[in-house]
Amino acid sequence: MPVKSSDITPQALFMQRRRMLGLGLASLSLPLASGLFADEEELLDPDAPLSLGGQAVAVNKPITATRLDIINSYNNYYEFGFGKEDPSQAPKTLITSPWSVTVGGVGVDNPGIYDIADLHAEHDIENRLYRFRCVEAWSMVVPWNGIPLAAIIKAAKPNSKAKYVRFETLYDDKQMPNANWAGGPYIEGLTIAEAVHPLTLMATGIYDEPLQQQTGAPIRLVVPWKYGFKYAKSIVRIDLVEEMPRNTWWRQNPQEYGFYANVNPKFNHPRWSQASERVVGSFGRQKTLIFNGYADDVAYLYPDLSDRRYFY
Amino acid sequence: MQIKRLARLFNVLLLVFVVWQFELSLKAPDTVTELRDMSGRMASYLLLLSLLFTPASHLWPSLRVYVPLRRYVGLWAFTMALVHLLVWVSLEFNFDWLLMWQETTDNLFIWMGLIALLLLLPMALTSNRKSSGRLGYRRWQALHSLTYVALPLALGHYLMAQKVATGEPVVLLVVLVLVMIWRFKHAR
Numbered sequence: 001m002p003v004k005s006s007d008i009t010p011q012a013l014f015m016q017r018r019r020m021l022g023l024g025l026a027s028l029s030l031p032l033a034s035g036l037f038a039d040e041e042e043l044l045d046p047d048a049p050l051s052l053g054g055q056a057v058a059v060n061k062p063i064t065a066t067r068l069d070i071i072n073s074y075n076n077y078y079e080f081g082f083g084k085e086d087p088s089q090a091p092k093t094l095i096t097s098p099w100s101v102t103v104g105g106v107g108v109d110n111p112g113i114y115d116i117a118d119l120h121a122e123h124d125i126e127n128r129l130y131r132f133r134c135v136e137a138w139s140m141v142v143p144w145n146g147i148p149l150a151a152i153i154k155a156a157k158p159n160s161k162a163k164y165v166r167f168e169t170l171y172d173d174k175q176m177p178n179a180n181w182a183g184g185p186y187i188e189g190l191t192i193a194e195a196v197h198p199l200t201l202m203a204t205g206i207y208d209e210p211l212q213q214q215t216g217a218p219i220r221l222v223v224p225w226k227y228g229f230k231y232a233k234s235i236v237r238i239d240l241v242e243e244m245p246r247n248t249w250w251r252q253n254p255q256e257y258g259f260y261a262n263v264n265p266k267f268n269h270p271r272w273s274q275a276s277e278r279v280v281g282s283f284g285r286q287k288t289l290i291f292n293g294y295a296d297d298v299a300y301l302y303p304d305l306s307d308r309r310y311f312y
Numbered sequence: 313m314q315i316k317r318l319a320r321l322f323n324v325l326l327l328v329f330v331v332w333q334f335e336l337s338l339k340a341p342d343t344v345t346e347l348r349d350m351s352g353r354m355a356s357y358l359l360l361l362s363l364l365f366t367p368a369s370h371l372w373p374s375l376r377v378y379v380p381l382r383r384y385v386g387l388w389a390f391t392m393a394l395v396h397l398l399v400w401v402s403l404e405f406n407f408d409w410l411l412m413w414q415e416t417t418d419n420l421f422i423w424m425g426l427i428a429l430l431l432l433l434p435m436a437l438t439s440n441r442k443s444s445g446r447l448g449y450r451r452w453q454a455l456h457s458l459t460y461v462a463l464p465l466a467l468g469h470y471l472m473a474q475k476v477a478t479g480e481p482v483v484l485l486v487v488l489v490l491v492m493i494w495r496f497k498h499a500r
């Protein structure tokens with residue numbers, strides 16, 4: 001049956017409770033608060049403009065968390081197959097415990113190998129309700145649990161050589177049936193400013209449940225103002241480097257994908273429009289927002305909004 | 313009589329298949345996308361199937377008796393293409409004509425689909441025997457060779473609509489090209 005908002009009771013209740021608990025937490029971080037809760041009223045008002053260089057964008061729907069079963073069954077994770085439902089239906093071959101993440105590169109003075117359990121013990125797990133916008137023009141709203149990447153980077157003591165952050169996904173054909181689809185491990189990258197931005201998260205859970213194989217267990221990147229392919233999954237390495245990393249999709253198809261991949265409804269994909277998006281599990285389409293609705297928090301990172309490089 | 317019964321069987325089987333596909337779509341995480349893609353794929357396969365009747369009955373003359381079934385194949389193809397369009401207009405765009413227009417101007421592949429569907433319309437309307445009588449067989453045949461324009465457009469649309477290239481539309485295109493080469497050689 002079609003998904004009605006009344007169907008999501010368990011998670012809706014969950015979110016309500018989260019909201020109460022979260023309000024206090026959220027107020028700690030202003031940019032975060034604007035992404036999470038503070039804009040609720042503005043979001044409900046269809047005429048509320050999101051100010052950005054004089055251009056007004058109507059927000060047409062309130063932000064409601066997508067049902068967990070949908071989040072867990074509609075995925076792009078090519079290492080487990082190309083279809084949307086392949087990753088959730090694939091045998092559970094990914095070994096997520098033990099799991100360690102290596103933090104290194106020329107840009108850090110304190111490199112280290114961290115066990116997932118240590119990361120959990122050392123850092124506070126935060127809850128973030130974020131819009132998720134795929135480059136394929138569909139979207140969800142995901143209640144992530146995770147560690148701000150800034151905290152992990154800070155612990156590694158970055159030096160002046162840290163210009164970019166390079167992320168590497170596990171590359172193992174014993175654990176991933178389609179590991180070699182891109183001829184090597186999945187690589188993603190951010191500028192250091194993007195990486196330490198308070199919205200950027202290393203997620204370890206959704207709805208307070210650990211990430212599943214298909215959602216990038218046990219730890220993945222979340223950058224809510226960028227297209228979903230930036231959110232590298234099942235990360236084993238984080239390197240702070242001097243050179244801009246050549247991320248997998250940029251390498252695969254440089255005509256269609258680049259490094260920044262910030263969401264922008266005005267810059268179309270060569271083969272399809274980015275003006276609107278389907279919210280998975282619901283009817284209709286909604287307008288896509290510049291920087292996926294996080295313009296107030298991140299637009300300052302990109303001085304020239306007419307520069308196409310930032311938006312694919 | 314025999315062929316009529318076969319046609320009825322074909323219609324029933326297709327109806328069951330479509331109902332089953334609808335069931336599957338309702339269970340999919342994104343029902344709307346699934347309905348849209350399922351109907352589009354069915355239309356493509358059926359259109360291609362409709363083109364196989366002529367070469368097949370030339371290669372195996374005993375199959376000639378089944379040619380009247382082609383009408384139902386074509387009509388089902390048109391119906392599924394129409395369902396595809398209606399899902400797009402209603403469930404996907406919620407009758408937001410402005411947004412639809414915006415998406416269409418930005419998407420070449422949508423234009424290709426629309427033109428393909430428009431080309432199928434006169435064929436669907438003249439698919440009955442009376443029409444072929446009224447038009448004269450030659451003119452009717454000429455009109456129905458529009459499929460050779462509609463299907464390449466539809467398959468191009470299929471190929472471009474895909475976010476990840478799968479082999480499916482390529483296989484369909486290869487079969488189409490083979491049929492068209494055959495037709496070209498055997499054109500009368």
Ligand code: HEM
Nearest residue numbers: 349352353355356393397400422425426428429466470473
């Ligand atoms: C004879 C006519 C048509 C045929 C045979 C056809 C066939 C298809 C096929 C096979 C797909 C891909 C399904 C998949 O990826 O599994 C598709 C996708 C699509 N078609 Fe059509 N189509 C036709 C006409 C139209 C029309 C008239 C429209 C809209 C006005 C349309 C809109 C779309 C859209 C929006 C998609 C999905 C693109 C996406 O994945 O985002 N099609 N079509």
